[in-house]
Amino acid sequence: MLDTLKMARTMHPGQRNSLDALCKRYDIDNSSRTLHGALLDSEILAEVYLAMTGGQTALMLSSQDNDSSSSAASHASSRQRVALAPGQLRVIRPSETEWEAHQKKLDMIRGKSGGECAWDKLNG
Structure with missing residues (x-):
């Protein structure tokens, strides 16, 4: 179990770290959040968590990510921070x-x- 509020306070000391503030900071749409609701809040928090932990915004992998013939050099380069287009998924290989x-x-x-x-x- 992870405490995302504690993570947010560590990552953004002295700033507001409410769910609404984090949505705004990470550009996550929370417009459907008119009332507090556990299910909706948990879905939004999942998106916030993915953004806080590296910018991943989807859980789908492409077939090219399964290519086991990648060299060690490509593994190392995949760990570097790269600017991605919206909707593009960063894959970090172990x-x-x-x-x-x-x-x-x-x-x-x-x-x-x-x-x-x-x-x-x-x-x-």
């Missing part, structure tokens, strides 16, 4: 160390769940 840590975590989950992860069935 380093070799991060990938290995991820695989170890999956192995641990598989061990606790009797040898399978739900996503193993989807990918294989």
Whole structure:
């Protein structure tokens, strides 16, 4: 669980960090937020969180992002900040160390769940 208010206060000290203020700061449409509603607020906060953590605004990947033949150089360059057009998604590929840590975590989950992860069935 993450405290997005704490994150916002750390990222923007001395500034207003209400949901409305964060929407304005990150240019997120909250015009449908006329009353406080948990469901709507959580959906808006999800967009704010994505913007606060790197500018990702969508959860869709293109088929070119699945190309496993990328070189280490392209992995390194994908970590650099790049100005993106609206609607364009920044993809940050894991380093070799991060990938290995991820695989170890999956192995641990598989061990606790009797040898399978739900996503193993989807990918294989």
